[in-house]
Amino acid sequence: MRAKPLLRACPLLLAALAVPAAVEAAPRSARARAAAGVTIDYSVNLAGIPIGNAQLTGAFEGPRYRMDVSAVLTGLVGAVTGGQGSARSSGTLAQAPLPNAFSIATRTSHSGIAVRMALASGNVTQAEVTPPLLDTGDRVPVTAAAKRGVVDPASALAMPARTRGALTDPENCNRTLPVFDGATRFDVVLSYGETREIQKPGYAGPVLVCNARYVAIAGHRPDRPGVKFMEENRDMSVWLAPVEAARVLVPVRIAVRTTLGTNIIEATRWTQSGTGTAQGSEATPATVAEANLPGR
Numbered sequence: 001m002r003a004k005p006l007l008r009a010c011p012l013l014l015a016a017l018a019v020p021a022a023v024e025a026a027p028r029s030a031r032a033r034a035a036a037g038v039t040i041d042y043s044v045n046l047a048g049i050p051i052g053n054a055q056l057t058g059a060f061e062g063p064r065y066r067m068d069v070s071a072v073l074t075g076l077v078g079a080v081t082g083g084q085g086s087a088r089s090s091g092t093l094a095q096a097p098l099p100n101a102f103s104i105a106t107r108t109s110h111s112g113i114a115v116r117m118a119l120a121s122g123n124v125t126q127a128e129v130t131p132p133l134l135d136t137g138d139r140v141p142v143t144a145a146a147k148r149g150v151v152d153p154a155s156a157l158a159m160p161a162r163t164r165g166a167l168t169d170p171e172n173c174n175r176t177l178p179v180f181d182g183a184t185r186f187d188v189v190l191s192y193g194e195t196r197e198i199q200k201p202g203y204a205g206p207v208l209v210c211n212a213r214y215v216a217i218a219g220h221r222p223d224r225p226g227v228k229f230m231e232e233n234r235d236m237s238v239w240l241a242p243v244e245a246a247r248v249l250v251p252v253r254i255a256v257r258t259t260l261g262t263n264i265i266e267a268t269r270w271t272q273s274g275t276g277t278a279q280g281s282e283a284t285p286a287t288v289a290e291a292n293l294p295g296r
Helices: 004-008 076-083 227-233
Strands: 036-046 049-061 063-073 084-093 097-107 112-120 123-130 175-180 185-200 203-218 238-242 248-259 263-272
Touching: 036 248, 049 248, 097 175, 185 238, 203 227, 203 248, 203 263, 238 263
Parallel strands: none
Antiparallel strands: 036 049, 036 263, 049 063, 063 084, 084 097, 097 112, 112 123, 175 185, 185 203, 203 238, 238 248, 248 263
């Protein structure tokens, strides 16, 4: 098992989560956002069995942000696969994250893969996948149009408020995340389910429970059973908790039904920092970000 699917489950930790620029919203000005940081430790369980750990670290200063995600498989699964991975993205926050650089690297005991990507205003300007994907002849082509107006999987985990009201306003669930991971383009469609109260080390309060759907767009192999399963899957959800100083929400729980059982990525510890107001400036254009395989 590779670590990359664990990250994608977060919009789901990818699978997770952004608003297209065309959606009308009324967040506070990016320059009014306070400097803030959040670190969340997660446990990863499949069919009730612990299989790994993950961590998300978000840093927000004025309009700028950086997201770091890592995951490692443990126990018997980790011993067999050696699975681990890490991802990083950076950019600016507006009505949605506007990433300028993204990288992800995963490694198993038998292979590794790295993706590096540069973006501008939500449009991919350069992308590299190492080693390149095999040309199987049955993939839906990734056109230039499919790489416009997108967000990378790590940036998608930072979801700006859609209203001026409380971050736990149900409307903040209702959004479509146009994700491109360097090889495949897919949407994660979120809709409001309910509001719950939770208690975790470091956080106690309300969370939005959003239902999730996966919609394949390009780069996938439509006849593969796994693709069909995910498109028909209605047993997926993400719980979002507020980072008040930055006016964003981030996942504290992601649940995805798989053919092997339900995969649950759930927060075990929440650490938040940040007060005051930052006057951050626009991020500078980026080249393709570095992506090193873990352990190298």
